[in-house]
Amino acid sequence: MCIHSKGNEQIYLRALKRADIALWEWNIENSTFFLSSNYSHIIENSKNNFKDLFDFIQKTAADADTASAKNDLIFFLNGNASTYKSEFRVSTNAEEIKFILIRGKASRDIQGKISLISGSIEDVTEKKTLERHIDHLAYYDSLTDLPNRLLFVNDLKAALDNSQKGALMFMDIDDFKLVNDTFGHDYGDLLLIIFCQLIISCIKCLGKLYRISGDEFIILTNEFNSSDELLKLCGNIFNYLKKPFEVKGDKIYITISMGITIFPKDASDIDELYKYADLALYQSKINGKNTFTFFQRQILNSYRRKIDIEQELKSAVKNNEFYVLYQPQVDTVKNQVVGFEALLRWQNAKLGSVPADEFIPIAEMTGNIVEIGEWVLDSVCKTINKMKAKNHDLKKISINVSPIQLKKYNFANRFISIYEKYGISPSLLEIEITEGTLIDLFSYKIETINTLLKRGVKISIDDFGTGYSSLNYLTTLPISTIKIDKSFINNIYNKKNKSIIKCMIDLSKSLNYEIIAEGVETKEQLNLLSEIGCSIIQGYYFSRPLTMDKAEKILIKKRNFGGI
Incomplete structure (x- = not known):
């Protein structure tokens, strides 16, 4: 079907109007400038009398964009681009801001000089608004509207x-997960939003707050003269x-x-x-x-040390790096090892000798304590087997067991x-657990102990007096031994502390528990313990931890520990 030229023109004009596109032409040779009526x-701007494209830019572009818009045109006129393209802001009659995009191509005379440029003007305000919204989402947190980690990295780099x-x-925020789980x-x-408002009011002009993730935030400051200002x-x-x-009408306290x-x-x-x-x-x-x-710097060194321990622990059992020492528990009345x-x-090989109080918490955190604990038990059982084969009078060996081990379904x-x-x-084996572990087992895996x-x-309560045990727990489980912690023995010279130790001893005796004082190092401590009724002692006064061979010699001697 044939459409007449007049019809074509109407379709063309309607399309331009609905597409928010205007046409323009700058005839440089004739010094004329054409701009279509739409x-x-x-633009929603009444200005329509322009001498050329430079004049158009000067009269319509926002002040902040005028220079860059003119530079785009100069760049094109100097032959640095095959197509003219420039995007800038303009003001409407209602003093609103719009974004326009100008495109154009040049026609040249026989000498190759630009004689005419023609092109289009398009309203790209919606596009720019969408781009800004997308940029905002990329750089700002959707909940708090704080700058996010990406913007933090950019700002820190700058x-x-x-x-x-x-x-x-x-x-x-400390224990924030508990807030979410509870409320x-x-x-x-809502708590995070209020928290952010508070922090912003605190830092004022001293820095900028970023939400990194969840309840994690960073303040970036660059306006301080000394660490005293940071302390303040x-x-x-x-x-x-x-x-x-x-x-929501509730009052809640938080810490960070x-x-x-x-x-x-x-x-x-x-x-x-x-x-x-x-x-x-x-x-x-x-x-x-x-x-x-x-x-x-020592924090970093400590962290690196922790990482090294984590890595080396993974192969420590396989490489036979562990060994067990045995510290005697002595009945001072009978002068015998009990x-x-x-x-x-x-x-x-890499770290040297690593203290137990340093590597065991890390082994518990990583789960390696389960494999290590089984190795210890195996080693101790092997030692008992050898000692019994030689008819040594061995009564028991106690083994420290981690709560991580006890919570394993197959531990028993x-x-x-x-x-x-x-x-x-099994009567030759005694499991040592802490007071906290004892209580935890009541609500978790008491059948394991049973x-x-x-x-x-046998079951022994280690570090007694330092935790939070209940008398109910002590009477419910058939515990065999209570060990008074070394921290009490160190201060036994204090009258009040001595009274507390005596209470522990009397309690243990009334419940028919064996009681052992740990960390006894001096004759005076020994005498004071004997005075208040504690006869079984463990500590450097009698012996440091020994190899299996030396432990055997003690069992052979049976008495006279002064030479150990």
Whole structure:
């Protein structure tokens, strides 16, 4: 079907209008400038008398964009681009801002000079608004509208590139998961919004707050002269947090932990600074939360040491790096060994001798304690088997057991299978657990302990008096032994402390428990313990932990421990 030229023209004009596109032409040779009539509809600007494209830019472009818009045109006229393209803001009659995009191509005379440029003007305001919205989503948190981690990295990079002095203050809300679990995520979200408003009011012009993830935030500061100013800022934040937050009519108290690193003093690398602030935050958690910690080099050294221990522990059993020492438990009245405590030791080729109180918490955290614990039990059972084969009068060996081991569903079965492998009586084995572990087992895996008790395995409460045990727990389980912690023995010279120890001893005797005083190192401590009724002693006064061979010699001697 044929459409007449007049009809074609109408279709063309309607299309231009609905597409928000105006046409223009600048005839440089004749010094004329044409602009289609729908321009005023697109731009919503009454200005329509323009000498040329430069004049159009001068009269319509926003002041902040005029220079760059003219530079785009000059760049094209100088032959640096085959197509003219420029995007800038214009003001409407209603003093609103619109974005327009100008495109054009040139016609040239026989000498190759530009004689005419023609093109289009398009309203791209909606596109720019959408782009800005997308950019905002990319750089700002959707809940709090705070700048996010991506913008934080950009801002920190800019600060480092400009050799600015600043600090990262990394913080998170202590036990925030508990808030979400208790009150719900909607409640938690409202709390986060209020929290952010509070922090922003605290830092004012001293820094910028970013939400990194969840309840983790960073303050980036570059407007301070000394660490005293950072201390003051921390003080202000923690003082504000002493007051409750009001959320949905409820009052809730929260605390935060914070880690701080200063650049360029601590580092000038983004990844290192982030790691240092995170390590300082972790140190605040270790220190009991609700505090702040400045990064120090020893924190990094401690972290690296922890990582090294984690890695080396993975192959320690396989490489036969562990060994067990045995510390005698002595009845001072009968002058006899009534048992030994098996103490784990670790000698590593890379780390040397690693103290048990350093590597065991890490082994518990990583889960390696389960494999290590089985190795200890196997080693102890093997030792008992050898001693009994030589007819030594061995009464028991106690083994420290981690709560991580006890919570394993197959712990009791594995324990039984190991001592049965060596054909030894379970009555020769005593499990040492802490007071906290005892209480936890009541609500978790009490059947594990009961299974072993029925077999004849003894139970000892280690570090008694330092935890939070209940008399109910002490009377419910058939515990065999209570061990008074070394911290009490160290202070036995104090009259009140001595009275507390006597109460422990009297309680143990009334419940028919064996009681052992740990960490006895002096004759005076021994005499005071004897005076208040404690006769079984473990500590350096009689013997340090011994190898199996030396432990055997004690059993052969049976008496006279002064020479140990």
